[in-house]
Amino acid sequence: MIQSAPKLPRNCSFEPEDWQVLAKQWFPIAYSDEVIDKPLARTLLDEELIVYRTTDRQVVVARDLCIHRGVPLKLGWQEGDELVCAYHGFRYGADGRCTKVPALPDLKPPAKLCLMTYPSIEKYGLIWTQLIENSQANFPDWEELEDSEYRMMHFEPPEWECSPGRQLENFLDVVHFSWIHVGTFGNREAPEVADYEVQKNEGGLHIEYPYLAANPDHSQVVDGHKGDTVQRWMVYDVHLPFACRLVVDYGENRRHCIFDIAAPISRTETRIFFFIARNYDHQVSEEELLNWERKILAEDKPIVENQKPEELPLDLTEEFHLRCDKTSTMYRKALGKMGLGKTYTS
Numbered sequence: 185m186i187q188s189a190p191k192l193p194r195n196c197s198f199e200p201e202d203w204q205v206l207a208k209q210w211f212p213i214a215y216s217d218e219v220i221d222k223p224l225a226r227t228l229l230d231e232e233l234i235v236y237r238t239t240d241r242q243v244v245v246a247r248d249l250c251i252h253r254g255v256p257l258k259l260g261w262q263e264g265d266e267l268v269c270a271y272h273g274f275r276y277g278a279d280g281r282c283t284k285v286p287a288l289p290d291l292k293p294p295a296k297l298c299l300m301t302y303p304s305i306e307k308y309g310l311i312w313t314q315l316i317e318n319s320q321a322n323f324p325d326w327e328e329l330e331d332s333e334y335r336m337m338h339f340e341p342p343e344w345e346c347s348p349g350r351q352l353e354n355f356l357d358v359v360h361f362s363w364i365h366v367g368t369f370g371n372r373e374a375p376e377v378a379d380y381e382v383q384k385n386e387g388g389l390h391i392e393y394p395y396l397a398a399n400p401d402h403s404q405v406v407d408g409h410k411g412d413t414v415q416r417w418m419v420y421d422v423h424l425p426f427a428c429r430l431v432v433d434y435g436e437n438r439r440h441c442i443f444d445i446a447a448p449i450s451r452t453e454t455r456i457f458f459f460i461a462r463n464y465d466h467q468v469s470e471e472e473l474l475n476w477e478r479k480i481l482a483e484d485k486p487i488v489e490n491q492k493p494e495e496l497p498l499d500l501t502e503e504f505h506l507r508c509d510k511t512s513t514m515y516r517k518a519l520g521k522m523g524l525g526k527t528y529t530s
């Protein structure tokens with residue numbers, strides 16, 4: 185329940201129009217297994233939030249601010265279904281309403297004495313929220329995550345010093361494989377980018393792309409092959425604004441799915457929910473597979489964190505776009521169509 189139209193967060197780093205567009209989208213704020221028995225504080229779109237579970241395992245997402253004297257609830261604690269503020273002990277229930285003011289035991293707390301709470305959905309092993317309630321917002325349809333043939337694995341979500349648009353575009357970029365990923369799967373001998381199509385679909389964009397990956401011995405955990413190179417068929421489904429499922433298809437029904445959701449902490453900080461699901465090689469340990477993905481992300485990080493401007497320029501005249509960059513140009517246009525304005529560029 186939202187008690188009133190949300191104001192922009194204090195010290196909002198976004199242009200107001202862009203914040204309004206993004207606040208109406210679903211973003212994950214935590215993996216389900218990060219919120220077990222105590223509240224977790226996380227920031228989304230510059231809004232400080234607290235997320236916790238009630239005794240019947242329901243998720244509550246609220247603004248992390250006791251409205252009595254402006255103290256964050258993360259300094260307090262949870263008792264049963266209630267949050268207790270550290271400063272004067274006010275208690276707040278799962279609907280956000282204050283249930284007790286210990287200094288005035290006879291007082292029935294007024295309805296207005298209420299935390300701002302937000303809609304939440306728990307799906308795909310993630311806790312999602314919207315800062316402005318919007319029933320029209322699309323939710324991604326990722327069937328692999330509901331299929332018991334697939335093993336889903338994740339690590340703690342990394343935080344990068346970059347905008348979400350830059351991070352997601354890097355995930356979509358097929359041109360960089362043969363350059364910065366030579367330590368993992370990149371093939372310096374095959375830098376050429378074949379012509380490819382970018383199609384629009386309900387959630388955003390669909391791209392299919394072949395890549396002849398280099399395959400050092402240590403990469404056998406990923407592609408199931410030993411040898412110098414292996415042909416991958418890479419299928420991207422972008423879910424606007426900042427999410428994508430990539431299916432890396434190695435043939436013979438061996439699908440390695442990588443999910444990347446760039447959740448904006450602020451205009452230039454991003455929490456990345458990066459996780460995998462695969463339907464083969466279940467004997468390979470989770471740690472081995474996740475280490476491989478960590479290594480690939482570590483190759484991308486210094487590049488993306490150093491891009492200038494930090495925001496993704498939606499004005500296509502600001503950077504150079506070539507035929508091989510078709511995904512990027514289509515992605516930037518699609519973000520513009522969502523209403524992310526010229527102000528989103530620097």
Ligand code: FES
Pocket residue numbers: 250251252253254255269270271272273274
């Ligand atoms: S500031 Fe939270 S109870 Fe007073």
Ligand SMILES: [Fe+2]
Pocket residue numbers: 354355360365480484
């Ligand atoms: Fe990359």
